[in-house]
Structures are given as structure tokens and as C-alpha cells.
Amino acid sequence: MTPKISLTRYLVEKQRVADRIPSDLRLLLEVVARACKRISHDVNEGALGGVLGTAGTDNVQGEVQKKLDIIANEVLIEANEWGGHLAAMASEEMEGIHVVPNRYPQGEYLLLFDPLDGSSNIDVNVSIGTIFSVLKKAEGSGAGVSESDFLQAGSKQVAAGYCVYGPQTTLVLTVGDGVAMFTLDREQGSFVLTDEDVRIPEDTKEFAVNMSNMRHWDAPVKRYIDECLAGKDGPRGKDFNMRWVASMVADVHRILTRGGIFLYPWDKREPDKPGKLRLMYEANPMSWLVEQAGGAATNGKQRILDIQPKKLHERVAVMLGSKNEVERVRSYHAA
Numbered sequence: 299m300t301p302k303i304s305l306t307r308y309l310v311e312k313q314r315v316a317d318r319i320p321s322d323l324r325l326l327l328e329v330v331a332r333a334c335k336r337i338s339h340d341v342n343e344g345a346l347g348g349v350l351g352t353a354g355t356d357n358v359q360g361e362v363q364k365k366l367d368i369i370a371n372e373v374l375i376e377a378n379e380w381g382g383h384l385a386a387m388a389s390e391e392m393e394g395i396h397v398v399p400n401r402y403p404q405g406e407y408l409l410l411f412d413p414l415d416g417s418s419n420i421d422v423n424v425s426i427g428t429i430f431s432v433l434k435k436a437e438g439s440g441a442g443v444s445e446s447d448f449l450q451a452g453s454k455q456v457a458a459g460y461c462v463y464g465p466q467t468t469l470v471l472t473v474g475d476g477v478a479m480f481t482l483d484r485e486q487g488s489f490v491l492t493d494e495d496v497r498i499p500e501d502t503k504e505f506a507v508n509m510s511n512m513r514h515w516d517a518p519v520k521r522y523i524d525e526c527l528a529g530k531d532g533p534r535g536k537d538f539n540m541r542w543v544a545s546m547v548a549d550v551h552r553i554l555t556r557g558g559i560f561l562y563p564w565d566k567r568e569p570d571k572p573g574k575l576r577l578m579y580e581a582n583p584m585s586w587l588v589e590q591a592g593g594a595a596t597n598g599k600q601r602i603l604d605i606q607p608k609k610l611h612e613r614v615a616v617m618l619g620s621k622n623e624v625e626r627v628r629s630y631h632a633a
């Protein structure tokens with residue numbers, strides 16, 4: 299029987315054999331994975347653990363916070379602040395950055411996360427997740443750390459991933475040489491490598507978009523979806539299927555597993571807002587994972603990973619997944 303490869307062994311080999319990651323980054327990823335295990339446990343407890351329902355507060359985006367949004371945020375902060383590998387953290391649930399307190403050593407890395415993605419699905423027992431992105435303080439940026447250290451394009455990420463809490467708990471990770479998936483073995487308490495070279499098929503017949511917003515979309519997105527809906531008799535000459543979980547982690551996980559395209563486009567309801575999803579802790583990590591698996595990610599005009607962020611909580615339009623479909627919808631924006 300071939301031995302199971304744990305996340306720990308995978309990361310040690312990435313460091314020692316492939317010389318792909320330094321030991322500080324390995325430690326950081328181990329700690330993030332441990333925090334995800336803790337969150338997975340809380341998610342599984344559900345009503346028994348008193349973790350369902352709203353917290354009665356709003357976050358910086360003006361969204362109502364669920365208890366689990368806050369719990370997951372605290373788990374990630376507490377797990378990561380004392381290890382000595384981080385300078386600071388940023389989260390969807392916190393207005394400013396969380397600098398590592400000076401009672402702990404400070405490292406060079408910056409961790410960004412959406413602690414609980416898919417909040418509307420918590421109370422209805424549908425897949426949710428945690429999304430994370432790791433940057434490094436730029437060389438020569440001096441002592442201390444501030445919000446401006448975080449404002450780096452997604453192409454600068456040194457690691458990115460998510461953990462989906464679904465029928466299985468699965469951690470998906472890239473350090474820039476492909477995408478690996480690890481399934482949580484609850485008996486052993488460890489993540490086990492279950493897919494090493496994740497590839498997204500270049501073509502697909504499956505799209506994911508919130509169709510209820512269709513009347514607010516811009517012409518290129520409407521054209522793309524109209525053509526999909528026209529099926530076999532339309533210009534695409536094939537029937538399409540649609541899925542929308544309303545947890546980005548779950549929709550992206552499906553796309554990494556069997557292909558597809560995911561769209562959360564700009565819409566006319568709030569014309570000054572570029573989109574709903576957040577660039578730094580949703581779009582960037584997911585776009586890098588998708589590109590590392592052979593897919594593509596754009597906001598319609600620009601590769602997401604090339605966008606220079608201007609602020610921490612910046613929003614962005616997102617279209618990602620199977621390469622040829624993303625290229626098609628991008629070309630409609632250029633027409």
C-alpha cells in the first residue's frame with residue numbers, strides 16, 4: 299500500500315526537495331491549516347455548538363456578521379499571531395490590519411483572509427469555506443508594517459488557497475507550482491493529499507452566475523449568458539448547465555474539479571462599485587489557484603492578478619474558470 303502523504307510531509311518536501319518554499323512559509327501554511335481544522339470542527343457542531351445565527355453587528359462592508367464570521371476570524375488571528383512568521387494580517391471582517399503584537403516576534407509575511415465565505419449558507423447547512431492569500435513585505439519597505447504593505451498585485455502572492463467545509467473538508471493550496479488538494483482525515487486529525495495536479499478543462503458546458511441580477515448586467519456579460527441559454531440552437535451550438543451555490547469556495551471548488559466558468563460581474567445597481575467580491579481576499583487567491591490549474595481569471599478588461607490594489611477592501615468584477623470560456627467573455631468586453 300502506498301503511504302498517505304500528509305500536508306505536513308507535502309510541505310516539508312516542498313521546502314527540502316523542491317526548494318520551493320522557505321521554512322517560515324511552511325510553518326505559516328501549517329498554522330493556517332490547523333486553524334481551518336478548528337473552524338471545520340465548529341462548522342460541524344452547528345446548532346449543537348451554538349454557532350449559528352447572526353452576531354448583531356455589521357462589518358466594514360456594511361454586511362450583517364454571522365456568529366461564525368466572527369468565530370472564524372478570531373480562530374485565524376489567534377492561531378497565527380504568535381508563530382513569528384507574520385508581520386500582520388488583514389481580513390474581510392476587520393476594518394484595519396491586525397499587526398502582530400510586539401510581545402511576539404515579527405516575521406516578513408502578510409496573511410489575508412475571508413474567514414468565512416458563503417455566510418448566507420451557514421444556517422442552511424450548505425458548503426462554506428475559508429479563503430486565504432499570503433504576501434511578503436516588499437524588500438526595503440523598512441521596519442514596521444502598514445496597510446500600504448498589503449497593496450500588492452495578486453501576481454505577488456507566495457501562497458494561496460481555501461478550505462471548503464462541505465460533505466468533506468478539503469484544503470486546496472498553491473505555492474506557485476500547480477494546485478494540490480488535501481482531504482481532512484478526521485480520525486487522524488490531519489489533511490491527506492488526495493489530488494496533486496489539479497487541471498481545469500479548457501472547455502466547459504457549465505456556468506455559475508446569480509441569474510437574478512441579469513437585468514442589471516452590462517451588454518458583454520448579458521450577451522455571453524444569452525448565448526449559453528440559447529443552447530444547441532444558438533450560436534454556441536451546445537446546451538449549457540447552470541450551478542450557483544452562492545459560496546464562492548464551493549463554486550470554485552466545482553470548477554477546479556470538473557471545469558466551468560464563474561461570474562460575479564459589475565452591475566448597474568451601484569455603478570461606482572466595481573463588483574461585489576473583494577479583490578484581496580477572494581478574487582486574488584482564487585484567480586491564482588485557477589491560473590495554476592490551467593484556467594484564466596479576468597475582470598473583463600484586465601487579468602485579475604495584474605490589478606494594482608488601491609485599498610484593502612477593494613472590490614472587483616470576477617470571471618474565472620475554463621480558459622476558453624473566460625477568453626470568450628473577455629473578448630466580448632473588448633468588442
Ligand code: AHG
Pocket residue numbers: 361390412414415416417418508544545546547562574
Ligand atoms: P461572504 O459570505 O464572504 O460575504 O461571500 C459571499 C460571496 C461569495 O461567496 C458568493 O459567490 C457571493 O457572495 C454570493 O452572492 P449572492 O448572494 O449575491 O448570490
Ligand code: MN
Pocket residue numbers: 412414415416546580
Ligand atoms: Mn466571501
Ligand code: MN
Pocket residue numbers: 367390412413414415416417
Ligand atoms: Mn466572508
